[in-house]
Amino acid sequence: MPIDAHLKAAEHHDNAAKAHRTAAEHHGKGDTAMGMEHSKSALDHSAKAHEASKHAHEKSCEQSARENTAA
Numbered sequence: 001m002p003i004d005a006h007l008k009a010a011e012h013h014d015n016a017a018k019a020h021r022t023a024a025e026h027h028g029k030g031d032t033a034m035g036m037e038h039s040k041s042a043l044d045h046s047a048k049a050h051e052a053s054k055h056a057h058e059k060s061c062e063q064s065a066r067e068n069t070a071a
Contacts, residue, residue: 002063005056012049016042 023038 002056002059005052005059009049009052009056012045012052016045016049019045 019038019042023035023042026032026035026038
């Protein structure tokens with residue numbers, strides 16, 4: 001179901017945003033090592049979010065095509 005795919009993408013986006021905020025906090029406090037660690041985590045989550053978003057879009061297009069041919 002496309003909604004499940006969209007929810008998974010949203011979860012990855014939320015995780016990326018949280019990691020970005022945490023990285024910024026650590027960098028702001030001068031804790032470069034932890035900031036870099038959270039930046040890496042943010043990058044990983046962002047990549048997963050991108051892939052999940054593409055997958056969700058594909059699922060939505062497939063469902064839309066099925067609905068248009070059934071009508």
